[in-house]
Amino acid sequence: MVTDTADTPTETETKSTREKAGEAFDGAMDAVKKKPVATAAIATGAAAAVAGAVFGATKLRQKSDSGDKKTDSKSKSKEAA
Numbered sequence: 001m002v003t004d005t006a007d008t009p010t011e012t013e014t015k016s017t018r019e020k021a022g023e024a025f026d027g028a029m030d031a032v033k034k035k036p037v038a039t040a041a042i043a044t045g046a047a048a049a050v051a052g053a054v055f056g057a058t059k060l061r062q063k064s065d066s067g068d069k070k071t072d073s074k075s076k077s078k079e080a081a
């Protein structure tokens with residue numbers, strides 16, 4: 001049996017990653033406490049960006065779907081003739 005352990009993080013690496021994540025979270029919470037209005041503005045902007053991306057993707061998908069239907073109906077009418 002061959003086992004590959006090269007990608008498995010060691011216990012010290014895991015603790016280090018957890019500590020770094022904890023520090024980043026603490027830093028973010030400190031920023032929220034110091035400047036709640038700026039934090040709310042950033043969150044609103046991020047939400048708007050996500051909503052815009054979803055809206056754009058939906059519109060592109062609708063164009064793609066309607067384009068396929070037009071092509072299909074034209075090819076069906078040619079086949080019938």
